[in-house]
Amino acid sequence: MHEEPCMRCQGKGSLVCEECQGKRKIRKEMVTEKCKACNGTGRVKCPSCRGGVAWVKD
Numbered sequence: 889m890h891e892e893p894c895m896r897c898q899g900k901g902s903l904v905c906e907e908c909q910g911k912r913k914i915r916k917e918m919v920t921e922k923c924k925a926c927n928g929t930g931r932v933k934c935p936s937c938r939g940g941v942a943w944v945k946d
């Protein structure tokens with residue numbers, strides 16, 4: 889069975905965090921805190937392929 893790379897993340901397995909827009913931090917009023925959605929990484933696992941690391945080879 890041939891699987892196509894995920895269309896949503898182009899096979900990267902991760903997406904730019906929507907909460908912080910990849911900035912890793914969220915500014916709330918007077919304070920800036922680490923984004924909880926991505927745990928400060930700026931990226932989140934792709935929900936479509938759940939971080940399909942099968943496509944990523946470093």
Ligand SMILES: [Zn+2]
Pocket residue numbers: 905906907908909910911912913923924925926927928929930931
């Ligand atoms: Zn984030």
Ligand SMILES: [Zn+2]
Pocket residue numbers: 894895896897898899900901902934935936937938939940
């Ligand atoms: Zn994906």
